[in-house]
Amino acid sequence: xxxxxxxxxxxxxxxxxxxxxxxxxxxxxxxxxxxxxxxxxxxxxxxxxxxxxxxxxxxxxxxxxxxxxxxxxxxxxxxxxxxxxxxxxxxxxxxxxxxxxxxxxxxxxxxxxxxxxxxxxxxxxxxxxxxxxxxxxxxxxxxxxxxxxxxxxxxxxxxxxxxxxxxxxxxxxxxxxxxxxxxxxxxxxxxxxxxxxxxxxxxxxxxxxxxxxxxxxxxxxxxxxxxxxxxxxxx
Amino acid sequence: xxxxxxxxxxxxxxxxxxxxxxxxxxxxxxxxxxxxxxxxxxxxxxxxxxxxxxxxxxxxxxxxxxxxxxxxxxxxxxxxxxxxxxxxxxxxxxxxxxxxxxxxxxxxxxxxxxxxxxxxxxxxxxxxxxxxxxxxxxxxxxxxxxxxxxxxxxxxxxxxxxxxxxxxxxxxxxxxxxxxxxxxxxxxxxxxxxxxxxxxxxxxxxxxxxxxxxxxxxxxxxxxxxxxxxxxxxx
Numbered sequence: 001x002x003x004x005x006x007x008x009x010x011x012x013x014x015x016x017x018x019x020x021x022x023x024x025x026x027x028x029x030x031x032x033x034x035x036x037x038x039x040x041x042x043x044x045x046x047x048x049x050x051x052x053x054x055x056x057x058x059x060x061x062x063x064x065x066x067x068x069x070x071x072x073x074x075x076x077x078x079x080x081x082x083x084x085x086x087x088x089x090x091x092x093x094x095x096x097x098x099x100x101x102x103x104x105x106x107x108x109x110x111x112x113x114x115x116x117x118x119x120x121x122x123x124x125x126x127x128x129x130x131x132x133x134x135x136x137x138x139x140x141x142x143x144x145x146x147x148x149x150x151x152x153x154x155x156x157x158x159x160x161x162x163x164x165x166x167x168x169x170x171x172x173x174x175x176x177x178x179x180x181x182x183x184x185x186x187x188x189x190x191x192x193x194x195x196x197x198x199x200x201x202x203x204x205x206x207x208x209x210x211x212x213x214x215x216x217x218x219x220x221x222x223x224x225x226x227x228x229x230x231x232x233x234x235x
Numbered sequence: 236x237x238x239x240x241x242x243x244x245x246x247x248x249x250x251x252x253x254x255x256x257x258x259x260x261x262x263x264x265x266x267x268x269x270x271x272x273x274x275x276x277x278x279x280x281x282x283x284x285x286x287x288x289x290x291x292x293x294x295x296x297x298x299x300x301x302x303x304x305x306x307x308x309x310x311x312x313x314x315x316x317x318x319x320x321x322x323x324x325x326x327x328x329x330x331x332x333x334x335x336x337x338x339x340x341x342x343x344x345x346x347x348x349x350x351x352x353x354x355x356x357x358x359x360x361x362x363x364x365x366x367x368x369x370x371x372x373x374x375x376x377x378x379x380x381x382x383x384x385x386x387x388x389x390x391x392x393x394x395x396x397x398x399x400x401x402x403x404x405x406x407x408x409x410x411x412x413x414x415x416x417x418x419x420x421x422x423x424x425x426x427x428x429x430x431x432x433x434x435x436x437x438x439x440x441x442x443x444x445x446x447x448x449x450x451x452x453x454x455x456x457x458x459x460x461x462x463x464x465x466x467x468x469x470x
Contacts (some may be wrong), residue, residue, distance in 0.1 A: 012429065012445070013415035014249040018453070019423060031423035032261035034453035056424065063323075094370060132338035156407075161454055170429040170445055172391075173453075174421035180248035188254055188266035191273060194405040201434050206443060210247070210405055218253070218408075218416075 002138045003162040004131060006145035006152045007070055008179050009039045009205075011169050015176030016149050027086075035176045042205040043067060052096045058102045060207070063202040064168075072097055076134040076139025078127070080151035081105040084120060094118070097146070102130040104151060127154045149179045156192065157185040162192065165209040167202075188196040189218045237373045238397040240367060241380035241387045242305055243414050244440075246404055250411030251384050262321075270411045274404040277440040278302060287331045298437040301402075309334055310376025311369040313362075315386035316340040319355060329353070332381070335372045337365040339386060347432045366464045384414045391427065391447070392420040399429065400444040402437075424453045 010016050018035025021027050043049045047058030048068035058064065076099050084103040087095070094115040095101075101120050104127050112120040123130040134143040145155050155161045166179075184192060194210035201207075245251050253270025255261050276464075278284045293299065311334050315443040322330070325326075329350040330336075336355045339362050347355040369378040380390050382397030390396045397418040419427060420457035429445035 011426070015411075015416075028455065034291075034424045035457065037455050038453045107353070168443070170431050172415055172419060172421070172427040172429070174419040174426070175417055175423075176364070178248075180407055180417075181250075181413075182410055184407060184409040186407070188410075189269045191270070191409070192407040194407070196405050196436065196439070199434060199436050199441060201431065204431070206431055206434060208403070208441060218266075218273045220263065220269065220272050 002075065002135050002140060002143060004143045004145065004160055005073070005136070005165065006147075006155065006161055007165040007167065008147065008149065008152060009037070009167040009169060010179050011039050011171050011176070013172045013174070014178050014180060015173045016147075016179045017041070017177040018173055019175050020177055032177065035082065035173045038171055039167075042167065042169065042202065048111045054094070056104065059203070061203045062200060063205055063207075066200060066202060066207055070165075071098075073142045074144045075088070075138030077144050077146045078130045078134050078151065078155070079103050079120075079146040080148045081107075083146065083151075088112075090119075100134070101146070102134045103138075104130045104154075113230045114136040123195040124231060127151070128158055128160065131155060131158075131160050149177055150183070153183045156180075157183070159214060160210050163197075163209060163211055165198075165207060168206045168208060170204065170206075186215065190215055191218050192216075194204070237370050237375060237378060239370070239378045239380065239390065240398040240400065241390065242384045242400040242402065243380075243382065243387060244278065244402040244404060244405070245414050246270070246408045246411070248273050248399070248407045248409070249276040249413050249415060250408045251382075251414045253408055254410050256419060267412065270408045272401075273406055273408070277404065277437065279318055284461065290445075291330070294438070297435060298440055301437060301442055305379070305400075306333075306376045309379045310373030311378050312381045312439065313365045313369050313378060313386065313390070314338050314349040314381040315383045316342075318381065318386075320433050321401065323347075323355075324467070335369070336381070337369045337372075339365045344458055348416055362386070363393055363395065366390060366393075366395050374430045384412055387414060388418045391415075392418070394449060395449050398432070398444060398446055400433075400442060403441045403443060405439065421450065425450055425453075426453050 018031035021030030021032040046064035047060045048064040050058035095118040098117040103122050103124050109122040193213040193216045198209040245440050253266035256265030256267040281299035282295045283299040285293035308365050330353040332354040344357040428448040428451045433444040
């Protein structure tokens with residue numbers, strides 16, 4: 001059965017890139033890029049990622065196996081508009097996806113066909129529609145939320161994400177674009193519960209995979225009034 | 236050799252408690268408490284934690300072993316003032332620490348001696364002094380930063396933390412008191428690098444231990460101008 005999954009590289013403090021660059025800035029010189037390159041370096045170094053991009057070299061590691069598995073599992077993608085726009089030129093005539101990509105956008109545009117099995121379909125009627133269309137075209141494989149972070153949050157908030165894999169890089173960025181947190185539409189005493197289903201210790205990176213259970217109330221446990229609160233949090 | 240370590244339970248989105256309660260609020264009824272109880276529930280359920288608090292029951296699990304190890308490793312603690320104030324009454328005559336605790340505060344106060352080997356020494360000349368005094372009194376065991384979150388950040392920012400263990404609960408709180416992130420004193424293209432040294436899959440919780448390397452510049456990798464950026468981040 002087709003699952004909807006997302007895989008994101010984040011810092012240990014939860015950021016997938018550094019502080020957001022101004023639209024007028026040179027992105028490659030920005031703190032946003034510096035953070036992004038740091039947390040995704042494990043992928044850049046991996047043979048499976050480099051081969052898919054057409055780059056030479058790369059390491060055949062546990063990290064590389066993880067990437068190969070992720071590519072192989074994808075039947076279709078959903079993608080945010082900014083990521084699609086930013087990638088259109090650098091991805092070139094044979095983008096690395098090799099599957100239909102459904103781009104969530106407000107701007108209608110004809111389907112863009114590329115080599116190697118990649119196509120970009122521009123979906124203007126919302127995230128849920130893009131996910132539904134991707135499911136129809138996934139051929140029984142997974143729909144992967146390619147990113148960026150805001151799209152992952154939207155798919156989560158809509159209750160449409162089945163699995164989330166975080167590739168946790170051992171670095172604290174201090175500030176930056178945060179993948180999870182605000183923007184999930186949760187009430188003050190609600191959480192989105194997940195179940196850890198796989199932990200892999202990669203080379204300098206930790207791969208944590210979760211099944212998403214859904215929104216649940218946060219309930220006080222038995223350290224409440226009967227026994228007294230024993231440890232207290234501090235801001 | 237005495238190491239300075241910290242152990243904190245956090246949600247998958249990096250919060251150790253829910254949204255901060257107003258000082259006038261009933262803390263136990265607050266979203267802050269609801270989030271805190273959710274992310275620390277694994278400890279509450281564990282036999283080693285319950286025994287140390289004098290509570291009945293508890294599960295003898297991998298999680299419990301982790302707690303027993305942490306208690307056994309502690310020779311002295313440093314603690315934030317809010318946590319110490321909040322715990323003073325509920326911890327009672329025999330607090331769970333059984334070691335000297337050095338409380339970082341602005342308010343001078345005589346040493347408070349409690350049963351079972353716990354004492355509270357109030358340190359008014361800063362975090363580094365509290366850490367140094369705790370090291371002197373740790374008897375060769377570890378100094379543990381008991382919390383709260385702001386003290387952990389301060390010890391990290393001062394370059395005084397040797398190891399950090401995060402107990403990651405599989406829940407997204409959406410908003411709350413964030414352990415890591417802003418407040419680390421990092422420049423825009425700097426990060427604090429760590430090295431993953433241990434991963435344990437506990438019962439419904441993932442224990443991630445890191446050695447702290449220190450502040451390093453974030454450097455662009457070879458996806459820069461030569462090959463073109465292949466994946467872009469989105470805010």
